[in-house]
Amino acid sequence: MTEILSPDAVVFDMDGLMIDTERLYVDSEREMLEKRGRELDFDNVNQIMGLPGRLAMERMRSLYDLEDTPEDLLQELRSLVQHRAETDLRTLPGLEEILARLEECEIPKAVATSTNRPMTEVFLAKIGLRDRFAFVLTGDDVTHGKPDPEIYLKAAATFGFAPERIAVLEDSINGSTAAARAGCKTVAIPNEFSRDADYEWVDLVAEDLRDERLWRLLGIHRSRDCVC
Incomplete structure (x- = not known):
């Protein structure tokens, strides 16, 4: 059975994890x-x-x-x-559901992406996600990008939580490596191009954002009758 983490915060990658970019x-x-x-x-x-x-x-x-x-x-x-x-930007399955449930459970969220800030802000605004995160870190905000752990260490410090109390959701080898090196609880959710990769260093490889094992690890439930 997947360990229940009930993290203090959740950090989302953007490309290929939230948005089909x-x-x-x-x-x-x-x-x-x-x-x-x-x-x-x-x-x-x-x-x-x-x-x-x-x-x-x-x-x-x-x-x-x-x-x-x-x-x-x-x-x-x-x-x-x-x-x-401009004509082909969409979110990936399960994103709205998991964001809404984290918000109901008052678990703070952030974004940590290798994409530069101008493109990140455009993408998040275009699909109406920007205001749903406590903060957004981009490749412009760090000296060393993924797979270096800097961006996730910075996310943990910005929240004021220890890295091991942060859950990170990633879709790539480089991103999940960065999160694991930072000491975060790391979930790989491979996209169509990264499904054949080896993610032996992560805590969980989930099918997508709707995976029950992911929700269990985060300590959240689909039923609103359940306590977060």
Whole structure:
């Protein structure tokens, strides 16, 4: 049986965990590579997923032997993703339900994402989520991005709780590694591109945000008749 944590706070990753943006990134990366005569390799996708923008493009440049600078690649990627997001941005199944229940149980929530602040604010505002979190940390707010634990240590410090009292929900190898290194209770909820990865260091691998084991670990219940 999954251990009941009843955390003091829950921190959500954004891309691929709350919002279906990893698909937009993968489609944009595929377009960029095809323009350069390269083919997207899904074994490389997980190496890039969850990394801060510039580091992700450095990795992409190395993996595919590209001549472009990381800065130029990042600018192109962000432009393509933002264009796709204008007409194809949606939340992932179970998000509204789990957010509402955490709010009913008065468990504070935050966001910790590798995405830069301007894009993060646009995405969260576009789907009406920004005001539902105590604070939002982005790749612009840390010196060392995921898989370094800095962003989750900063989240715990901002809440004023010990890292082990924080539950982190992540979808990527790099993100879940960062959370585990910070000492947080770590739940991996792989997206369609990261399902085959090995998450042996996490506390739970959940199917999605509706997984009963996830709710049990967080100490919350679907029934409003149950005490949080």
